[in-house]
Amino acid sequence: MDEFLQFVAEIFEVDVSAISPDTRYGEIPEWDSLMHLRLIGEIEERYEVELPLDDASDIQTLRDFYALTQA
Amino acid sequence: MRVALLSNVNLDLVGKALKVPSETWIPPGYGEWVVLTYEQGATALRDFGPDQVVVVLDGTALVDGVADAAVEDELGAHLAHVARLAAAFPHSRIVVSTLDFPARAIRPASAGRPEERWSSTWRQGLEGLAQRADNVHVLDLARLVSDVGRTGFYSPKMWYLGGQPYAMSATKLVAAAVDEALALPARTRKKVMVVDLDNTIWGGVVGEDGPAGLVIGPSGVGAAYRDVQRRLKELAATGVLLAAVSKNEQADAVAGLEDNAQMVLAPDDFVAILAGWGPKPEAIASLGERLNLGLASFVYLDDNPVEREAVRQALPDVTVLDFPRDIAALPQVVADAAAEHFWVDRLTAEDEAKGDQYRQEAARAEFRDAAGGMDDYLRQLDVRITIAEMSEAQRSRTAQLTQKTNQFNVLTRRHTAEELGRLATRPDHHTFTVAVTDRFGDAGQVAVVMVRVDGGTAHIENLLMSCRVMGRAIEDSVLAAVEWHLAEEGVHTVEAAYERSDRNTPVQDLFDRQGYERLTETDERVTYRREVGAPAPDRRDLHTVTWATS
Structure with missing residues (x-):
């Protein structure tokens, strides 16, 4: 999880202390709809996973994202 | 941007x-x-x-x-x-x-x-x-x-x-x-594509196999060489100068191109075919001098790794292409080089006539050897200069000149056609275009002078000329004509500057020769001033100048 948060923090361009598994979509200014799209793309590339559309649409928190990378 | x-x-x-x-x-x-x-x-x-x-x-x-x-x-x-x-x-x-x-x-x-x-x-x-x-x-x-x-x-x-x-x-x-x-x-477009002949644009060695024995044709390995020649011919049609440098007897090199019906390229497609047994870097350097072009505008293709390395070592400015291990990939190597080094947006009339112009230059050099004093020679060339305020149709060529000219360029200011269009709308700004013909042919538009007028003082903000017409005192006639033209608008003083670049040493004393006084001076930049009509003993007046009204 720590490594995942570090990866996300780099994409957000924030310090890792600014986010947690419970950070919600829209909760911090960096995580807007554009960043959401980019996050899906970057995470798919990095973790070599395919996030199905309906799962991706349901993502609320970074923990949800992380769960999808572990599938 | x-x-x-x-x-x-x-x-x-x-x-x-x-x-x-x-x-x-x-x-x-x-x-x-x-x-x-x-x-x-x-x-x-x-x-x-x-x-x-x-x-x-x-x-x-x-x-x-x-x-x-x-x-x-x-x-x-x-x-x-x-x-x-x-x-x-x-x-x-x-x-x-x-x-x-x-x-x-x-x-x-x-x-x-x-x-x-x-x-x-x-x-x-x-x-x-x-x-x-x-x-x-x-x-x-x-x-x-x-x-x-x-x-x-x-x-x-x-x-x-x-x-x-x-x-x-x-x-x-x-x-x-x-x-x-x-x-x-x-991006600066390169100008010359230098190719080796044997096993580069045809298979085999012409001096041993004879023209008829060379590998080129409609099928197999021959088709790969044929396609290489097609790409090179297409490249030449975009204004790139094609030259051959080959370790061969001159007669054999020419015969290879002439006496095999499958050849796509003919001797006339090359501005120069340099065959001989001397080192290739020397041949390429002498070609640069003959064409009056810097070696940074040269791209080199040769199948022999030893020759490629020799050129890399001796002439680091020349771009040496990697030769593919598989000959099937060679046509694409030329196409990729075209995209990377010779990309051009649109062709100007000058591009299309360029090969001809350089062949004329070779004829002029012979004439120069025969003529007496340099000034006599220049007068006999019957150079006719036409200067005009840049028209809309000339923008593309003018922009190209600002982007491509390196040696005869006192300030090296690059402009796009769009920027030139913007400048043309300013009342205090002139962009003068200079076209030249001589008894051997029409060189087209070859120089640009950009001037900003501030009351009685004019500032030269760009001055450049194609190296094709360097060494003929054309700049003397052009600057004199521009100064007098500005004087008619009330200009009495002209200010100018030289800014050093990697390539523009040929014009480092241009303004000194034109009767300009030095004002300030550092290694990178010299500024000048001249009162219109002041003496200019080194300035030569050899050519006919006409102002065109658009």
């Missing part, structure tokens, strides 16, 4: 990934690009003041909901939007994408694939527009898609989630393609 990125889909991620622009503007709300092409809607874009406007369109989204039978009309309407945008922003470079159309509907096989036709309809319309409007340029997105493959390029999920049609990896490729298109105007 200020770049506006317009699209009918969500291009925010592409915009974020761009590296070339110093500032990128994307209109709020995607799909809004059409509004910006209308005068009433263009305010925000106008306020941004783009140097370049990039329009990347997605074919599928562009005709979504439009019946098959109406798509061609819809594309025509969108071309009209592009044309209006180009007209509304005449001083911005407008880069517009081609369109890719994956099959968009389930149809019986007998209905065919109208999408492929739409793609070419758009391409033809866009290319036609680019020919009519100087500032419109094509970004070949459809080709990028086909190179990558649609399956990896598009991501339905990204489309449904965020209105962006591309997969994440394709986003980066689109951004790279846009960056490349944006950077093109600043």
Whole structure:
């Protein structure tokens, strides 16, 4: 999880202390709809996973994202 | 560089990934690009003041909901939007994408694939527009898609989630393609393609196998060499000078080209065929002197790794191409070199006549050897100089001169055609174009003088001349004529400067020879002043100058 948060923090361009598994979509200014799209793309590339559309649409928190990378 | 990125889909991620622009503007709300092409809607874009406007369109989204039978009309309407945008922003470079159309509907096989036709309809319309409007340029997105493959390029999920049609990896490729298109105007085009002959543009060794024994023809390995020659001939047709440097007897080298019916290239396609047994770097360096071109404008192709290394070592300015291990890849090596080193947006009349002009230069050199004193020689050349205020039709060539001229260039200020158009609207600014003919032929437009007038003082803000006509005291006649022309407007003092670049030492004392006084002086920059009509003992007056009224 720590490594995942570090990866996300780099994409957000924030310090890792600014986010947690419970950070919600829209909760911090960096995580807007554009960043959401980019996050899906970057995470798919990095973790070599395919996030199905309906799962991706349901993502609320970074923990949800992380769960999808572990599938 | 200020770049506006317009699209009918969500291009925010592409915009974020761009590296070339110093500032990128994307209109709020995607799909809004059409509004910006209308005068009433263009305010925000106008306020941004783009140097370049990039329009990347997605074919599928562009005709979504439009019946098959109406798509061609819809594309025509969108071309009209592009044309209006180009007209509304005449001083911005407008880069517009081609369109890719994956099959968009389930149809019986007998209905065919109208999408492929739409793609070419758009391409033809866009290319036609680019020919009519100087500032419109094509970004070949459809080709990028086909190179990558649609399956990896598009991501339905990204489309449904965020209105962006591309997969994440394709986003980066689109951004790279846009960056490349944006950077093109600043790129300096190389001028000379030097090729080895044996086992480079034909198979075999002409001195041993004889012209008839060379490998070139319609099939097999011969076809690869034939295609190499075709690419080289196409390259020459874009104004690149082709030269051969070969370890052979001169007669054998020429016979190889002449006495085998399968050859695509003929001796006349080359500005020089240098055959001999001396070191190739020396032959290439002497070619540079003969053509009066710097070696940084040379690209070299040779199958022999020892020769390539010798050229690399002795002439580090020359670009040496990697030779493929498999000869099948060689035609593409030439095509890639064309894209990387010889890219040209549009051809000017000068480009098309360039090979001829350099052959004339060779004839002039012979004449010079025969003539007596240099000034006598120059007078006998019957040089006729025509100076004019730059017309709209001359912008493209003028911009090209500012971008390509390195040696005879006192300030090395590069301009695009769009910038020149902007400057032309300023009342205190002159861009003078200089065309030259002599008894051997027409050299076309060869020099540019840009001047800003501030009351009684004129400032030379750019002064450059093609190296093809250097060494004929043409600059003496041009500067004298420009000074007197300005004097008629009330100018009494002309100020100028020389700024050192890597390449412009040939003009480091130009203004000294023209009777200008030095004002300030550092290693990098010397400034000058001259009162119009003051003595200029070293200035020569050898040529006829005419002012053209446009």
